[in-house]
Amino acid sequence: xxxxxxxxxxxxxxxxxxxxxxxxxxxxxxxxxxxxxxxxxxxxxxxxxxxxxxxxxxxxxxxxxxxxxxxxxxxxxxxxxxxxxxxxxxxxxxxxxxxxxxxxxxxxxxxxxxxxxxxxxxxxxxxxxxxxxxxxxxxxxxxxxxxxxxxxxxxxxxxxxxxxxxxxxxxxxxxxxxxxxxxxxxxxxxxxxxxxxxxxxxxxxxxxxxxxxxxxxxxxxxxxxxxxxxxxxxxxxxxxxxxxxxxxxxxxxxxxxxxxxxxxxxxxxxxx
Numbered sequence: 203x204x205x206x207x208x209x210x211x212x213x214x215x216x217x218x219x220x221x222x223x224x225x226x227x228x229x230x231x232x233x234x235x236x237x238x239x240x241x242x243x244x245x246x247x248x249x250x251x252x253x254x255x256x257x258x259x260x261x262x263x264x265x266x267x268x269x270x271x272x273x274x275x276x277x278x279x280x281x282x283x284x285x286x287x288x289x290x291x292x293x294x295x296x297x298x299x300x301x302x303x304x305x306x307x308x309x310x311x312x313x314x315x316x317x318x319x320x321x322x323x324x325x326x327x328x329x330x331x332x333x334x335x336x337x338x339x340x341x342x343x344x345x346x347x348x349x350x351x352x353x354x355x356x357x358x359x360x361x362x363x364x365x366x367x368x369x370x371x372x373x374x375x376x377x378x379x380x381x382x383x384x385x386x387x388x389x390x391x392x393x394x395x396x397x398x399x400x401x402x403x404x405x406x407x408x409x410x411x412x413x414x415x416x417x418x419x420x421x422x423x424x425x426x427x428x429x430x431x432x433x434x435x436x437x438x439x440x441x442x443x444x445x446x447x448x449x450x451x452x453x454x455x456x457x458x459x460x461x462x463x464x465x466x467x468x469x470x471x472x473x474x
Contacts, residue, residue: 324429406430416457
């Protein structure tokens, strides 16, 4: 079971994050029209997705504010408040929007809590996978799914870069996508293979679960990576950005300790 005995506040934040993420995941799963990709009830299917996204964020922030009214928020859909408690919630109510639009299962709800600027609790719920992932600072990373009970997460066994399965993502801006495609073209002969899942939060959790050896992406926002980064690190992954920097929109990398350095070096060389 998750060890959250070292800090009662972190245990409280984790419990709230889990409840909020699960409830938002149920809202998104159960509220998605079966014909969303061709929905005619709105001006476009994107409008329906946006409404679901906003509704999920309101559910999360409302639940948290009811329990902890003095906390701050940073959310993808515009929830930005400072708070006075030293705790801030970083929320992505629907990570993997295009997957959700098309009916693909790789989308998630991501909720993280920061205390005085440090991430201390994180939850990623993937409803269509039937899985959830969570971590508290210093307590390891854990998951629930088709198996019985909680399972402690851990990175894959050591493997050299040329045997590594690596995931990435692509920006919506055409010029940036073209640059990212060129980097992927140069990288793919040097690794086992490359995947593109479509949800940064799930990619980070897949590194934590040993399903990927590494993941990198440029252009992420704080809400895309806040929970997944903590989960990956608590599972033994190394995370970072450009050499000497933390994960950021400039570059985010998460990988096993053996893969991280050579992957970071190549991405720097390629101008990622």
